[in-house]
Amino acid sequence: MEPRYSIGIDLGTTNCALAFVELTExxxxxxxxxxxxxxxxxxxxxxxxxxxxxxxxxxxxEVGLYARERGREQPERLIHSAKSWLCHHSISPQAKTLPWRSKRVAEEEKLSPIEASAQLLKxxxxxxxxxxxxxxxxxxxLVTVTVPASFDAAAxxxxxEAANLAGYPESLRLLEEPQAAFYRWLEVTGENxxxxxxxxxxxxxxxxxGTSDFSLFAVGDVEAGMPKIERVSVSEHLLLGGDNIDLALAHALESELAPDGEALSVDxxxxxxxxxxxxxxxxxSxxxxxxSVSIPSKGSALFAGTLATEVAADQARELVLEGFYPSCPRDAKSERSQEGLLEMGLPYATDCAVTxxxxxxxxxxxxxxxxxxxGGSLSPRLIQxxxxxxxxxxxxGREPVVLENGETDLAVARGAACYGAQARRGVRRIDAGAARAVFLAVGEESEGRRVCVLPKGAQPEQRFEVEIEGLRLAVNRRxxxxxxxxxxxxxxxxxxxxxxxxxxxxxxxxxxTLVQLEGGESIPVRLISEVNELGLLTVSCESLDDSKPGVWPLEFNLRGEFDFSPDAASRELGVxxxxxxxxxxxxxxGLSSKGQGLKGSRILKDLENALGAAKHEWNLDLCRALATVPLEGSAVISxxxxxxxSWLQLTGYLLRPGFGAAGDEARLDRLDELLEELDSASAKVEVQLLILLRRVxxxxxxxxxxxxxxxxxxxxQNGRRAEAERVRLLASLEKVGLSQKQRLYGELIQRLDDQLKxxxxxxxLLAGFGGLLSRVLLQASDDCIMPPDTVETLFDRLRKLDWSESDLSGAVPLFLKSARVVDDRSLNLSRKTAGKVAxxxxxxxxxxxxxxPLRDYVPVTRTERASSFGESLPPGLLLDGV
Structure with missing residues (x-):
């Protein structure tokens, strides 16, 4: 059937809306x-x-008003800002992570950002x-869904994908939100x-x-009776909006509401x-x-007891205006510090000054x-x-003329509906090319040379062909x-x-992509790209071999996974x-020789010479490709x-940290099979076994x-040998439950008391406490982090000792990790104790x-997260949450 309506949908961070226009003149x-x-x-x-x-x-x-109201009472059962997670590429949009770090929603009940967005769209x-x-x-x-102008191609x-999951038509179009708002103004005012x-x-x-978007449009000469309008630039993606103001106000109010300056509970x-x-x-307004502002007191039923304060409206207005819209010179630059407001896992803009x-x-x-x-944050006339x-x-002194917009919260949906209707008639009122260029890494280096495949300003359906000498596509593997x-x-x-x-x-x-062809390991290709009529980037590989014609689309891997044959060389190996x-x-x-040639350190040196790279430069894929050798059989072990x-030393190094590459689960299964055949009667073998286990x-x-x-x-507990490595291994078991960790903590505390006496x-013991009590985990979720009272108890035992002594120097990294402020207030030390530790x-x-990081929240860097592992990680390993 022919469509009767054009539907515009504003999938907003805070509110969604749907508008429509009949396809009649x-x-x-x-x-x-x-x-x-x-x-x-x-x-x-x-x-x-x-x-x-x-x-x-x-x-x-539940979705909508009811969800928002109930979420006030039980915030850990609430998902908000799902749209912002779609472009947060440190975490896969298909990973079931929402509500973020909730301890009241089981892992199997959580939703991915794509699933949460699909629920709203549905x-x-x-x-x-x-x-x-x-x-x-x-x-x-005809359906058009709007996205921030700053959304990249993957977002x-x-x-x-969220729209597909919600059952939307394949002909769905995407439109930048500022353009949609402009289309609505054109509908109301007229294009002349x-x-x-x-x-x-x-x-x-x-x-x-949740977001701030700036777009600049240029108006040119009149063509066919209408001024030519072109969108010429868009801003960087900014997680900065009304949610940030709410958080800033809440932080300002916390000191007024919290008794004795202590932090409020999660609820x-x-x-x-x-x-x-x-x-x-x-x-x-x-x-x-x-x-008046009031919240439930700790441990009380809702409104059975409250904490309350009075806020002067002019002081709150000043916080909003001076904090988020301060005066600044025309050449001002946003601040780029590592410190910033991060709440519920989202990387909000470090500089909250919109101006x-x-x-x-x-x-x-x-x-x-x-x-x-x-946008809803600009509905107050005061902000405008x-x-x-x-x-x-x-x-x-020359003030721009304001284009009237009486519906800052609905204009995007209305404009999207108008855009769809005009597209149906073959009319495009605004020319909008690609907001930014897209590059692909090609070559054998770890990140390759970066070639532009889609230039900035590329127009819809404009085709680009890129031929690079020597570019080949692997076949019969991803x-x-x-x-x-x-x-x-x-x-x-x-x-x-x-x-x-x-x-x-x-x-x-x-x-x-996956190309399946008979014969050969690769074929020569060129790259083809365009932004299609639906607003999506498409990149394909086209064969240059006449005997093996074909075009294979490249798709964004939104699952964060990459499946490849571990014993096959690819451009990702770096060699x-x-x-x-x-x-x-x-x-x-080396593994089959006898005598001195069997030493693990000697074999590693020979490998460095063969590869022409020091072992700390071996990337993740190369390590796993080499690991196929020790995993082939058990002859060496016996x-x-x-x-x-030597086998344990090499295998542990090549498989560290046990995750990050597709197929690692199967590799660890194979490792366990081989370890069953290991004779650990020798003390040095047992030490290397414990080190291997800690690594993987x-x-x-x-x-x-x-x-x-x-x-x-x-x-x-039975006093077996290799106590030092066993303690380090036990402390590195991040995913065990808090009950097991409390048992280990009790054992270490008892040993600490005895040895101090x-x-x-x-x-x-300090090294063990450092792994056990860290606020930053390499791979496990935050519900595996030990409660802050365990850190406070340990600090009480150690605070009077001289940490500058060599045997006590481990207390410094221990408390730098265990007293760090994180973005989950239930895991932070009390302000009083944190001050004493600092x-x-x-x-x-x-x-x-x-x-x-012990005084205020500072976002965790990739290096800091990796440091919890205790040794260098393979280059190319991607860590969640950074």
Whole structure:
């Protein structure tokens, strides 16, 4: 059937909306009221759907108003800001992680960012079917879903996958939100308006609940009776919006509400942040001088006891205006420090000043003639006036003309519906090429040389062909290209290599494909790219071998997985196939030889010579390719203690940290089979066995870590040899439950007390405590982190000792890790104790720069997370959450 309507959907961070326009001449867009639960037994229809999901006690996910209200009472059962997770590439959008770090929602009940977004989209679809399903089924209409202008190609693909999961039509289009808002203005005002005919540049400032988007449009000459409009640039992706203001207000209120300056509980904090949203809206609307704020007291039933305070409205307004919209010079730059506000796992912008980000975006573009404000955060007139005054100050007093937008919360959905209707008629009112260039890494280096496959400004359906001498595609196994998004000022043409300012590029999920052909290991190809008519990036490999024609699309690997044959060389190894083959022969000879040639250190040195690279440079894929040799058989293990010791040393090094590469689970299964044949009667073999297990145990699932814990803990209590390595191994079992960790903690505390009493060394125990009590884990979830009272108890035993002594020096890294402030307040030490720990470390010679993470939240870097492993990790290993 022919579609009757164009549907526009605003998939917002805080609110969603659906609008539609009939596909007839002169039809106007309309907003569809969305049915949703408001209270337990009450349903209402509202023009927007709050983007909240709440897991009921019955195991059902509720969406909308009811979810938002119930989430105030039990925030750990609430999912919010699902859209922001779609572009947070450190964590797969298909990983079931939401609600983030919740201890009240079982892992099997959690949703991935894609699934959570699909739930919202599905509810909107159901609202349509309820109203129009008989006459105009949803899947037969033209549907456009909006995304932030700053969404990269991978985030757009994730949005498309969420829509597919929700049952949306294949013809779904994507549209940038600022463009959609502009289309709505064009619908209301008309495309021949006086404003358009007398201006050159239009700025759209779109600030919603979770993101800030700036887009600049250029207005050209009149063509076919209409001014030409082109979207020329978009801002960087900024997780900065109303949610940040709510969090800042909540932090300001916490010191007023919390007794004795202590931190609020997790539930109290969730309740306060939702109350802060109301406070913000009330203080910006004016009319009130004092605003009351109250939250439940600790341990009380809801409203059975409360903590309360009074807030002066003018002080709250000043916090919002000066904190988020301060005056700044036209050449201001946003701050790029590592410190920043991070809540519920999302990497919010480190600089919360919208005006500084806007100044940086507009730097050098000249006069802005018109400005369109959009997004729920810009509905208060007070905020619009603040931004107008700032724009005027940058333009020597010339204030841009404001384009009227009476529906800052609905304009995007309405505009998307209008856009779909115009696209149906073959009309494109706004020219919008690719906002940024896309690069792929090619070559044998670990990240290869980066070639532009889609240039900035590429127009929809404009095809680009890139031929690179020697480029070949692996066949009959999964092949991967690392992908990157260029910075705003990168203007490389298709096929041009970029060798400068690589740090400014943003890494995207890898693009991969599987080509199945008979004969040969690879075929010569060229790269083909375009942004298709639906708004999605497509990249393909086209065969240059006439005898093996074909075109194979590359797809973003949103699962964070990469399947490849571990014994086959690929461009990801960082060495040639010839060097890999030579290294395998060296490894085989070393493991099968006798005498001095069997020493693990000697074999590692020979491997370095064969590969032409030091062992710390061997990347993840190369290590796993080499690991096939020791995993082939058990002959070496049965040839005596020296052979077994070398085999354990090499195998552990090549399999560390037990995860990160596809097939690692099978490799660990094979390792366990071989270890059953190991004779550990020799003390040095047992030491190497414990070291190997510590190196790979992060890849074991929780159930296997628990089994290993029980065996090794019993050995520790029975006083078996190799106590030092056994303690380190037990402390590295991150995934075991808190009950097992508490048993180990009790054992170590008892040994600490005994050895302090007897004046014996405690360095091994300090190392064990360091792994056991760390606030930052390599692989396990945060519900495996020991409670803060265990750190406080240990500190009480050690605080009077001199940590500068060699045997006590381990206390410094121990407390730098265990007293660190993290973004889960239930895991943080009390402020009083944390201050004492920081003071003790300072007296022990630790510089202030290293103490900052103990005083305030500082985001964890990849290096810091990797340091919890205790030794270097293979280059190329990607860690979640960084």
């Amino acid at each position: 002169g039809a106007e867009s309309q907003v569809l009221p969305i049915r949703q639960r408001e209270m337990e037994r009450t349903e209402v229809k509202r023009s927007s759907l709050p983007s909240f999901l709440y897991l009921t006690e019955e195991g059902n996910w 509810h909107l679809k159901q609202a349509w079917e309820e109203r129009f399903g008989r006459e105009a089924p949803f899947v037969e209409q 757009q693909a994730a949005t498309r 308006s006086k404003e358009l005919r007398t201006c050159e540049r239009i700025l759209v400032v779109d600030i919603g609940g 109290q904090w969730g309740f306060l942040t939702s109350r802060a949203r109301e406070l913000k809206e009330r203080c910006l 004016g009319g009130e001088e004092q605003i 500084r980000h806007l100044a940086e975006f507009l730097g050098g573009v000249g006069q802005v003639d018109l400005v369109l404000f959009n 006036e603040r931004l107008l005054a700032q724009l005027a100050a940058w333009q020597d 092949a991967r290209f690392l992908a990157f998004q260029g910075a705003n000022d990168m203007e490389e043409a298709a096929g041009e290599f970029c060798n400068q300012n690589l740090d400014a590029m943003r890494r995207l999920p890898a693009l991969d 040639s196939e010839a060097k890999l083959g030579k290294a395998k022969q060296v490894l085989k000879r 040839r005596g203690a020296d052979a077994a010791e 145990v992060a890849g074991y699932p929780a159930v296997r870590q628990v089994e290993l814990f029980e065996r090794q803990f019993a050995s520790l 007897d004046g014996k060394p405690i360095s091994v 003071s003790k470390l300072e007296k022990s010679g630790v510089p202030e720069s290293r103490l900052l």
